Amino acid sequence: MRSRSREPGRRCLLLRPAGGPPGSRWLSGAFGLAPLVVDGEAEALAAIDREPLAAILVAHSAGPAAVASLVAWAGKQQPDVPVVVLGAAGTVQEAVDALHQGADDYLAPPFDAATLLARLRRLAARPATSPGGPPDGTAFTALVGSSPAIRRVLTAIDKISRYKTNVLVLGESGTGKELIARALHARGLRRQQLFVPINCATLGRELLENELFGHEKGAFTGANERKKGLFEHADGGTLFLDEIAEMDPSTQARLLRVLERNQFRRVGGTVKVKVDLSVIAATNRDLEEAIAAGKFREDLYYRLKVVTLHVPPLRERKEDIPALIDAFIADFNQRNDGKIRGISPPAMKLVMEYDWPGNVRELKNAVESAAILASAETIEAEGFSDLGRRRAAAGEAVRAAPPRPLAAGGLVSVPVGTSLADAERELIAATLERYRNRRDAARVLGLGLRTLYTKLRLYRRGGTGGGSAGTA
Structure with missing residues (x-):
């Protein structure tokens, strides 16, 4: 801008x-x-x-x-x-x-x-x-592309932005969740008011509450004057709560009350402050799993997820990679007076074969690094040589992983005489080794996610006999 x-x-x-x-x-x-x-x-x-x-x-x-x-x-x-x-x-x-x-x-x-x-x-x-x-448009680069996955996101933004509502944005790290939130605000009914972001993982409970709700003069040592919190600054607009899953449970309770009543008290205050704003929350964690583990409030979850928007990982929209690379190169050239025209076919092949666990953020950093090191107007495969090393390291990590306690065909051997409780424990441990996502493991076992977590807590407390599930 x-x-x-x-x-x-x-x-x-x-x-x-x-x-x-x-x-x-x-x-x-x-x-x-x-x-x-x-x-x-x-x-x-x-x-x-x-x-x-x-x-x-x-x-x-x-x-x-x-x-x-x-x-x-x-x-x-x-x-x-x-x-x-x-x-x-x-x-x-x-x-x-x-x-x-x-x-x-x-x-x-x-x-x-x-x-x-x-x-x-x-x-x-x-x-x-x-x-x-950089111009304002660079903030929306993660939305570049024409794949079905990104089209679904754009269509959802178009629909959601017609309403003043709370939105929960879910997706892996680096997929552009904050950019989605900014697009929702820029397109929405509150676009003429402020968009106020905060990362809930960067502050402890007391500091986060002070930032969100503000404080009154004399509320604590050093509080020499009244301070407005982010809820007041965002009044009329949009408050973006990134990494919401990292919020302390007591702060979750205060946030829930604000969402229910549209009012709050500053730290150390007695006067109720009324606000009218939309809240967009984002996380890369499974909140239902966090609820089952007792780490996130279920009532807050339903208050936040009036509408849920899933941001696809880059590996599910690889056809967008050429357009994203063009956008990143154009941004690099504009900021650095660069002359990069594109990347060579071998370089593109290398980029397309990589899975990009860091998603769009990782791709952007890789393109910028390759552009800086390029010796000509075209980025060659050597500019992405680090991708080959990362793939090799990932393969070594898989090969070095300890063997899973499953026999061929995915069988679990339990000696005759084993109690049903211990047999269940062994089966759960083996299933968790095969299905690292606990939601998937619960589905395969025919258990509710909460039931699975209850059993795991029991195992950790030594509620049944010995077995590998004690460290699951």
């Missing part, structure tokens, strides 16, 4: 395809601006050179090249002027594409002056970033 001027110019430039929609009458109501409508990219570039502007609007149908060109030229000639794409279909994919091409905002049809005015005011109110910083 480029730095923003607080005083817009007098005219609003609109680039549309030759003779095509949208019209410009609705522009005259925004700021009382005089619309300047041009029908070609060359005319638009000349207009940016010629006079100060309040905003630059580009019809989506003008094409991604026109958007990227105007963003780059405006960044040089009028860096304080926002570039906004006027959508055609109003889909999430259009919005993501526009932001990734460098636009400052995306306006879905139907268009009106009041909405444009509100958007431009919001852009003007954003804090400035350092020159040469």
Whole structure:
């Protein structure tokens, strides 16, 4: 995002395809601006050179090249002027594409002056970033692609964002859960208010509660004045709670009360503070498993998961990897004035064969590292040589793992005379060795997940005779 001027110019430039929609009458109501409508990219570039502007609007149908060109030229000639794409279909994919091409905002049809005015005011109110910083669109790079898996995510964002509701985002580490949360907010009904993120795993209970709820003056030593918490800062907007599964149980109880009553007390306070906001929570853990283990409140789980959105791992959307690599290279070139054009076929083959346990984050880091070390405009296979070493190390780890206590065919041998309790314990231990995911193990055993956890707790306490399940 480029730095923003607080005083817009007098005219609003609109680039549309030759003779095509949208019209410009609705522009005259925004700021009382005089619309300047041009029908070609060359005319638009000349207009940016010629006079100060309040905003630059580009019809989506003008094409991604026109958007990227105007963003780059405006960044040089009028860096304080926002570039906004006027959508055609109003889909999430259009919005993501526009932001990734460098636009400052995306306006879905139907268009009106009041909405444009509100958007431009919001852009003007954003804090400035350092020159040469990445455009807003880089935050949505993880959503690049056309695979069925990512299309389902985009469709879900489109549906969910129509409502003011709580959302639970589930997915492995590195899949882009926070980016999904930001996309939900940017597309949603609260988009003109703040998006406030916090990672619940980085703070202890007392610090986290202080950050979330704030405190009153004198609440504790060093509390010399009242402090507003993140719930108050996010009032009207969206609070994003990342790694929600790491939250302390007592803090979970306080969070539940806020979600139930839309009010809370600051630390050390007696006055109830009312808020109206949406909460998006994310985790890479199985919350139902955490509930069964007694580590997460079931009532809070159901309050958070009004809607659940599953983010696919990269190994389930490998057809998106070429598009993701193109996006990462473009971002690298923009930030570093780079000249990388792409990667070679052998390099692409190596990348496509790797499973990417770190998902999109790992891919982005690998591409950036390869781009830095590239000796030409094309990244060769040597740039990803580390992937081969990682695959080899993973294979060695599998081969070095201790043998599982299962005979050929997946059988468990239990001597005659073994008690039913001990036989059950051996069977559970062997099943957990075969099925590392405890939900799958419970399903295979025909047990409820809570029942399985109850038995494991009993085994750890020595509730039955000896056996390997005691360390399961």
